[in-house]
Amino acid sequence: MQFRTKARAVDLLGKGQIADLPTAITELWKNGYDAYADNLKAELFKKGYNGLTKSYFTISDDGKGMSNSDILDKWLVLGTDSKSRAETDIESEDTLWKRPRIKAGEKGIGRLSVAYLGNPMLMLTKKIGYPLQALFFDWRLLENYNLFLDDINIPLKSVEKLNTLESIFADLKNEFLLNFEKETDLDNKPIWEGKQIELKSEIVTNTKEALLEAPVLDKIFSFFNSDDSHGTLFLTFNPINQILELAENDNDGLEDRKFVISSLTGFTNPFKDIKIDVSTIFNINKGIETYDLLNSRGNFFTKSDFDLADVYIKGEFNGNGTFEGKIRIYNEIIDYSYTNPRKKDKRSFYGAIPLELGYSQGEEKSSSLTESQFAGLFNKVREYGGLYIFRDNFRVLPYGRENADFLNFEQRRSKRAGTYYFSYRRMYGYLDITRERNEHLKDKSSREGLINNAQYRAFTNDAINFFVTLAQDYFGTEAKQSIFLDKKKELNDQHEALKADKAREKAEKIAFTKSLNAYPQKLDEHQNKYRDLLNILDEKLNNINVTYSEVESILDELQKMDLDFKALIPKVPKHYKPTETQKERLYKFEDKLNNYFELIKPKRDELNKKAQDKLEIRDLKIDFSKKYNGYIFSLEKALNENRQQLDEKFTSLSKEYRERSKRLINSLSENKERVINEIFSKEQVNQFTNEIEMQYNSLFVEAERKLFPLVNHIKRLKFEINQEEVEGAYKAQYDQMKYQWEQTRDTAQLGIAVEIIDHEFNQLYAKINNQLGVLGNNEVVNSIKEFRFLEKNFKQLEDKYALLSPLYRISGALIKDISCNKIFNYLLEFFENQILEYNIYFDVSDNFRNHIINIKEPVIHTVFINIINNAIYWLRNKEQRVIKLDYLIDTQEIIIANSGEKIPDYRLDKIFDLFYSQRPNGRGIGLYLSKQSLNEAGLDIYATNDVKYNSLKGACFVINKKVN
Known part of the structure; x- marks a missing residue:
């Protein structure tokens, strides 16, 4: 007797063991990596793209590919164990002369995950020195529980020339359809019955309708474009709806797209210095555009993001409940050790596991980062935040996903956030496991995480208690150490101060903008009124017997408008830096006002002289005296208005100071009688003394923080120092430094780009210069106006290049x-x-x-x-x-x-x-x-x-x- 295997067993091992789409793609990418590929690609060709009548999905890798015998002896043999024996690989043709790799796959059934992607499927694979191999199959055939594996024929053919692929593809389909000609088994029982008849009809129809359309053929031809080409490409003719919906832009499938992106991003560990040199791309070809799905929601984390973490943890669990490492809280580094007091058992030893974790504050005011740094990191954490697990630098799913909080951070925070500080959604980092160090931490057969065995339970228990204890030590509201809380409070206070300053700046900006908007009308009104008054004055002065009383009111009004003249231009607040557009408007306003003044001044001077000629000295003295008093009144008015505002502000501040002081004093004194009456022993005297001292210190600190700084600020004020100008100068200096830094950063990026292409430009310039020299020796060519122009233009271009790279000077003008x-x-x-x-x-x-x-x-x-x-x-x-x-x-x-x-x-x-x-x-x-x-x-x-x-x-x- 011997086992016979039903075809359905393969279906259960393959598609039935794959949890979701990202897992299926990940398994195939791992196989590509194990085949020494450097480029792993998934690609959706949506119906309508370049005239496609259907949608197609491909998974490809540029690995070593397979020959005919490799497919028959390895790929079609389930449970191949070579992946678990990395030591059998040596640097050779079989590794594409690359350094041997630790295998990412382990069970020998990952190849079957292609069945999850849709049906039917065409596999194309090529090994260097061997012809292209084509295999066609529809995995749904395995769902027939009446079929045994040896009943099924999987058509496989060699493709000697790419231009014969279409005809070979037709042969493969016809050969595959032979699987359906047999109606009964050896016992004369029907192979297809009940609902299976409908499945058979669907498979046959889909097979006959499967086409290699031009854009898909172009993709295949470009992939296998030479005799030296190598790699494997899976083509699925009817991708599942979940794949097709990835190309949509509506909100209906937003969460699913985010789920797929977050699962496939970070295929290899990006947090470590030593990275696996492999590229992963998921292209969407839709309409007339092509874009990488994995970058459509922003870039993934890099190791440099740890530098931005307000809390950073790096250390190692030793496998027996102890963690040793360092904690950086803002800018302070602390050595930290923790041992879980659980029962130790050698059967629960899980091996050493390094941990590296960054933590982002939920609010900008509690972070030491700049506004732009915080926004950038916040967006990354929002999209990809979580604690990842990488085995041998390959991601283990589902860890890192939004719903994969396997250490229950959020469950604890929902009970009391003040005690359980850490939030899964705000962290980013990884646990580093390997097959060698952590042999008992294994994937479930469904790839839905690690098996819940004794070692896994011991590790999660250690990790959970580590984070709980760490929060109690440093981060909870009642933490034993106040390093974090003190720094956080300091940052919050700074943020509130800056927030208040920004609010003031915003108010000044609004007022300034309003005054800018109102200025044109004010100037027009002033100008028209002034012109009318001058015309009226001119008319009256033309009267031979004009008296002072007739022009007195006009002269008074003109003087008043002269005093108002300077106030017409909007004043720029000292704390606010106008935009370039506002500066431009202000400049034009000043220009217009000056032009108006230059235009009106001759007329005003002419009428002043005319008035002096017409009026008696007594009348002129009266007018002069009124003007003199007008200047005095204007100055007094401005000074008194400001003094009144000063008195009101002092009164308001003094009142608020008294009220705040009273609250602090009452907080300390209100329980005095009750506390004294509760003292019945000497021990209580010491106890209450300590409590009162603590309360006093707390209240005094509050006074130092909120009351005394205002007094000190007022004490420092002097008439000799314009505090507003000083603050404005410092702010302008900061803005200038910030602008210069941005310039420097942009210049540095430009310099990097120039450095990269410098060598190529050097050779190109040399060639062009040489060719121009040869042409210039030809009298006919040299006499052509356009050539001389070209030569001069090249010299200019060359000189600009020499400025950017002074070490290279081609022809040396x-x-x-x-x-x-x-x-x-x-x-x-x-x-x-x-x-x-x-x-x-x-x-x-x-x-x-x-x-x-x-x-x-x-x-x-x-x-x-x-x-x-x-x-x-x-x-x-x-x-x-x-x-x-x-x-x-x-x-x-x-x-x-x-x-x-x-x-x-x-x-x-x-x-x-x-x-x-x-x-x-x-x-x-x-x-x-x-x-x-x-x-x-x-x-x-x-x-x-x-x-x-x-x-x-x-x-x-x-x-x-x-x-x-």
Whole structure:
């Protein structure tokens, strides 16, 4: 007698043992890794993509692949044990000449998880030096409980040439359909009966309808595109709905997509320095787009995220209940040891398990991170937070998922968060197990976690009690050590102070914005009223017999409006930094107000003189006296209003101080009589003395924190020091430092990118330079205008590259005397089209034409190109489009000016900062590089609105000698 195996047994071992979709994909990826693949990919081709009439799903790896005999002797043999014997591998052709790997699979049935993905299936696999192998099968055939394994034929064929794949695929389908021709078994019983008949019909129909459409064929051909290609690709023709729904954007399947992403992300351990060099991708091909599903909800954790943790734990469980390691609480590191007092039994020894864990505070105010750092980490923790388990650096599912809180953190927190500090949703990190160290911690056959044996129970008991005790020691509301609570309180207080400051800044911002919005109307009203008063005054003064009484009220009103003139411009709060748009509006307001003043002042002066001529000295003295008193009154009014506000604030603060003080005193004194009456022994005297002292210390600390700082602040105030200006200056300095840091970071990233491509650019420049040199020796070519232009442009491009990488200088442009007239003619050629299109006029002085500059030609050309290019942009909407080039002999300065937009005074220096630009889509690099390259040549450039230079009242640049 011997066992016979029903086909259904394979179905139970395969699809029946897979818990979910991510587990199925993970099992196949593990097999790919075990086959020495470096790239593991899942890919959904959604119906409609590039004209597809159906949806398809593929799983592929670029591992060693299989030959015909490998499939027959290994892949189709269940329970192959070679995976558990990693020592049998040696670096050879069989490992693709890679270092031998510890196998990720262990049971020899992971390959059957492909049945979970849908049906039917085509497997294509190729080993180096062997032809492509094609295997077709529909796993649902195994669901027939009347079939034995030896009744089933799995068609397998070699594909010598890829262009024959379609015909071979048709042969495979026909051969597979032969499985359904037999109607009865040896006992003459029907093989297909009852509901199985419907299953048979569905399998046959799906097999006949299975097609290799063009986009899918392209995928296959690109994967196996040469004789040296290797790897395995599974193609599923009718993917399960769960796969298809991953491509949807609706909210219905949001949780399921999140579940799949969180399960497949972190396939290998990203938290360790030594990482497994394997790439995992899950592409969604839908419509006209392709994107990686695994990155669609943000990047996964990296080891550097531990640096951002407010609480960081690193250590090791020894397998017998003891943890040894270090705890970092904010910036303080503590050696920590814990031993679980459970009963020790060698049968519960689970082996050493390292732990590394970061913990993110739930509120920004309790974190030491910056706002952007906290937001970035918070988003990661929200998406992927949890405690992961990795075996031999491969993730063990379901640990790390949102619902896989196997140490019951949230269950304990629901009872009392103040005692059970740790939350599963706020942590990120891993437990590191291996087959060698932790041989008794094994996966369930369903891959739904570790088997609940004695070793697993001992470990979870140790881990749970470790976290409970650690919380009691440092993190609970009644913690034995106050390190965490003190620091958290300090951060909370700082946060509240900053929050209050931001609220004040926000209020000032709103008030400033309102005043900006209201300004145009106020100015118009002031201007119209002022003009009307001047006209009325003019009319009255034209009267020969005008008296003072007739014009007195008009003169009074004009003086009042003169005093109100300065108050028209909105005041910028000291604590608030206006936006660039607001600065621009403010600048235009000031410009408009000044223009208004310049326009109205001659008329006002004329009427003042006219009034003096018409009025008697007595009347003029009366008017002068009233003006004098008007100034005094205006000053008194401003001072008194502010003094009144000061008195009110002092009264309010003093009242609040008394009330808070009274509450603190009452807290200490209210129980005095009761406590004294309860004392009946000497021991109680000591006990109550300690309690009162503790209460006093607590209340005094509160006073030091909330009351005394205000008094100290007021004591430090002096009329000689403008506290608001000091705070504003420090804030501006902080904002500038922050801006410079962001610039530095961006520059560093740019530098890294340049460093990566530097070598390739070096060779490319050398080749182009050499080819230009060869062409330049040809008289015919050299006479072509476009070639000379190309040569000059290349020199400019080369010079900019040399600025970024000064160690590489290709052709070495020489410093020489360059005529400014030659520069001007070059600009006319360079901007020929724009000059004609926008009808731009160049005003070029003889001094400029005759001036000589000693510099590298590409450098000075690039500087002028940058400035003229910007000028053309800002000139486009002007009626008069003039660019002026001049040279001042006395000061040895080159002037480049235009009649376009004037540069606001506050921007004159900023425009040379790296990445600063006001042009839409501008990069803010041109002027920065121009200044840098001129500085290298001993020259400098600056922008100015000085009328001495800026005669066109637009943008004006001055090039002069650099002052050391």
